[in-house]
Amino acid sequence: MKGKFIVFEGIDGSGKTTQINELSKWLIGTDLIPENNKLVITREPGGTKLGKSIRSLLLDTSRETPPDSITELLLYAADRSQHVNEIIRPTLEKGDWVISDRFCGSTLAYQGYGRNLDINLIKDLEAIATQGIAPDITFLLDIPIEESIRRRINRKDDRIEKEGREFLSNVSLGFQALSEDSNWKKISAIKAKEKIISEIKSEIKKLLKNK
């Protein structure tokens, strides 16, 4: 692919939105993205129009019957397939860059480690949904679960955030395991946001030097 694909992962409250905004402001002001190319910021679930409907099926707390675990997994995969085909692949093919708030790592962490669904089944679905599209780099913004709970205290939890401490702790363990991969960079996200963004910038510069 001509463009670069950057993903941010982490448990809820890890500060992904803030860091994505900071990174995009910085990238737009540099010449790292080739002239005539642009930067697209997106997210999962809900990066497409269809995905927004899937997001509400997944996360609304008002539904009488919430999706069972496998239905939940399939809905995240459906959202991803649409997202890859409608936004991510065409953008990267043009040489534009994509930053996504969440991608396949979230499904492995939440549905795999959190819901205890079969990791191989999740990987098979990932292959179907992504058709070989993979991030150039995934940042894990790492915070302790107590910090996640503290930061969300005044926010209304969505259906997944309502799952409670044990679920969140398993998801966090999942992210720790995933971040061992060489394409992932784990960054402690409890320090000042200026320090976090400066680590992210230096990883992006390294990425461009090595490829």
Ligand code: TMP
């Ligand atoms: P967000 O609030 O960060 O947009 O994420 C939506 C919620 O969906 C969040 O609690 C994580 C969860 N999620 C999964 O459980 N599996 C997935 O594959 C994705 C992308 C998100």
